[in-house]
Amino acid sequence: MSGTLGDLGEFGLIGALTERVPVGPHVPLGPGDDAAVVAAPDGRVVATTDLLVEGRHFRRDWSTAYDVGRKAAAQNLADVAAMGARPTALLIGLVGPAELPVAWALELYDGLRDECAVVDAGVAGGDVVRGSAIMISITALGDLEGRPPVTRSGARPGDVVAVAGWLGWSAAGLAILSHGHRNPRAFVEAHRRPEPPYAAGPAAAKLGATAMLDVSDGLISDLGHLARASGVRVELSGELFDIPAQMRDVGRALGADPLQWVLTGGEDHALVATFPAGTPLTARWRVVGRVTEGRGVTVDGEEWSGTGGWDHFG
């Protein structure tokens, strides 16, 4: 479909977009009415909303519309998984200038569709309006399947801290792009299109995770939220992190510390959770530290200072 949002109009575009994206198996009533109806068999629904603004959260010269769609869906679906819930549906809002090519919006929705397909979710509804800049709002819904939500506040001294998914890959990819390079592709791809370990979220809840969140701002920063909410200290061990040889190579080439990417890089949407010691964790979980009495987050015994950045580390 050629033309711009201005040519097609908002009603025309929303029709073309919703046709493009299946509602999935959890949406008994999809777009086209005043509201959609989404299954919530648990009797509670997990809900989260995020905004993505061009220039802040993505750049059209660095990411295709398809990648922006995948990433936008991924970060919200990961938030649902981080509660221990199974994602069911997204609602999408798109603000775009009149000169935005319709093809860009269609590709964005292709990305949303394909990321939703990974977790068997669908797009239940949305809105499109014209505005001066591109902005995407995403609301994700999910089902707890009878389990309590896994919040940030349940970590207890003695728990182990474990990570599922990738850490530092998106940050390495961003560093590569920022230096004007396009390779190694694995990191650039990870920056453009994170692969959150969705299934690990409900699995962690079943394993008895005491606290969980998705790593969106950086492991240490996000664990700081968990430590604060739980009233505990999180002690990480640098040696427990597995830094791939290729990431070390990129660090050397760019004069950067790859452990910094792993500990402070956001956007990979790994899941980090705490479990009672002795929990038989599956292979997708890597133990990287433990929970103790106290406050804050340490790495190899050194405290991370918070807002001021790395005081004693890196």
Added chain:
Amino acid sequence: MSGTLGDLGEFGLIGALTERVPVGPHVPLGPGDDAAVVAAPDGRVVATTDLLVEGRHFRRDWSTAYDVGRKAAAQNLADVAAMGARPTALLIGLVGPAELPVAWALELYDGLRDECAVVDAGVAGGDVVRGSAIMISITALGDLEGRPPVTRSGARPGDVVAVAGWLGWSAAGLAILSHGHRNPRAFVEAHRRPEPPYAAGPAAAKLGATAMLDVSDGLISDLGHLARASGVRVELSGELFDIPAQMRDVGRALGADPLQWVLTGGEDHALVATFPAGTPLTARWRVVGRVTEGRGVTVDGEEWSGTGGWDHFG
């Protein structure tokens, strides 16, 4: 609280905003985690999302932040009510420039809070980011209480068409403001702050409404959606509309036809529904027409042409 969004930062602002707005009785887990948990006792959740863009949907010189908040909440809560559901919670996204006064955002949330209070709903979560223009995304959730959703597609020949709430008040208010006036205040207030008849939505479902929607684009335009989705014709009778004397006065003063405001004005968020003939309607419902075989919407037998505007009318 003084200062701007740039002074306070996004994290600071989201904290100040969420403190300001109660989560309400339907939100067992509110803001502060990766996602909120909202009660969905029916086992399905009604969900709808809308975007409001400054300059398109509101003007800061015509409406206070408080009024924008009330209106933004109202239009989404009305969408939930139009499905026959009871609203439970909102999720809010706010994009604003760095120079946006924090006070503006706080007042916006006061408006959201007060409109939510009308229906005993709360704000379950949200996101705040900086961007070049003010944009608000709202997702509203609701509960069907065991009833089937009332869609747009169930109207049948022989049904009556009935309206609950106000029609034409917002359009009259907009006309007054557009002419540089501020009075009569009742219409200007109705434009700034619609009062949807929320309770009439679930009540209509209980009465056996066959189809329903909220009037957001204008009665004839919205009934066009209903007629198309149901495969029927909607025949309205102009004499059945009760046009207040004060609205007639404003029409005369501005050289406008008040029936045009009533039939084509949006944003009052009245509810329009179809019921089997003989349904004992309560006083809040006013019958304004009937459903017949055919297609389209007529007023006193004349067809409304759709996009071209009034061909045979007004």
